[in-house]
Amino acid sequence: MTCPFCEVENPGNPCSNCKRDPTARRKVCAACKKMTPLAEANCCHCGAKQFSEMRWKIPTIIIMFVTAFLVSTIVAVFMQ
Ligand SMILES: [Zn+2]
Numbered sequence: 001m002t003c004p005f006c007e008v009e010n011p012g013n014p015c016s017n018c019k020r021d022p023t024a025r026r027k028v029c030a031a032c033k034k035m036t037p038l039a040e041a042n043c044c045h046c047g048a049k050q051f052s053e054m055r056w057k058i059p060t061i062i063i064m065f066v067t068a069f070l071v072s073t074i075v076a077v078f079m080q
């Protein structure tokens with residue numbers, strides 16, 4: 001087994017070289033195409049900023065919730 005983040009052989013858990021969990025959730029960096037931990041904001045290889053999927057999903061869910069609330073309020077006012 002090789003550490004997916006620093007590419008050291010038989011790293012152990014946590015990795016003896018980079019101190020990361022080699023089984024942690026990871027993604028491919030868009031800039032350097034290497035594996036970087038999902039939990040880290042920047043790529044562990046090139047330092048490129050990583051855009052987590054959750055970061056735009058949460059505001060989208062909030063906006064949808066607020067919109068649904070406003071629509072139901074407006075509907076309730078007009079139905080009176
Ligand atoms: Zn490592």
Ligand SMILES: [Zn+2]
Binds near residue numbers: 031
């Ligand atoms: Zn990178």
